[in-house]
Amino acid sequence: xxxxxxxxxxxxxxxxxxxxxxxxxxxxxxxxxxxxxxxxxxxxxxxxxxxxxxxxxxxxxxxxxxxxxxxxxxxxxxxxxxxxxxxxxxxxxxxxxxxxxxxxxxxxxxxxxxxxxxxxxxxxxxxxxxxxxxxxxxxxxxxxxxxxxxxxxxxxxxxxxxxxxx
Numbered sequence: 645x646x647x648x649x650x651x652x653x654x655x656x657x658x659x660x661x662x663x664x665x666x667x668x669x670x671x672x673x674x675x676x677x678x679x680x681x682x683x684x685x686x687x688x689x690x691x692x693x694x695x696x697x698x699x700x701x702x703x704x705x706x707x708x709x710x711x712x713x714x715x716x717x718x719x720x721x722x723x724x725x726x727x728x729x730x731x732x733x734x735x736x737x738x739x740x741x742x743x744x745x746x747x748x749x750x751x752x753x754x755x756x757x758x759x760x761x762x763x764x765x766x767x768x769x770x771x772x773x774x775x776x777x778x779x780x781x782x783x784x785x786x787x788x789x790x791x792x793x794x795x796x797x798x799x800x801x802x803x804x805x806x807x808x809x810x
Contacts, residue, residue, distance in 0.1 A: 663689035670699040681706030686716025686747045694722035701729045711747035720751045732771025739773035744781040751785040773799045782808040
């Protein structure tokens, strides 16, 4: 496929997309549609996303991130408050699901804001009954590794069974 977005568009529920090269989605973002539940194998590659309205991974369905090689990561190329990965967009949205089994989500961008801080979020949880499950891997962020938006979510569940979240 020419792009990660094209691979997601062609995938059907249950498919695994294996990264073949590093990609930068800061300008376009990436959306996992509500009708799909897929696995993304980082395969030692890097996805550079942004904590912005357009540069993050928007999960409206289901996404599992794994890494069958070493060093696979989703990293922040810009500070912001959206989360590198965002589940759903509003409290009335159907539940979205994210699982991390291996790899690193590093939402810690090196540039300080005007307050001398690193405003960045790893995963932002919204929607009715959205879930985050961490079974391995690492999530790092300047502000919050996992943020549940109380005004835009209800009945959200976060399970950390293994891995590192900080």
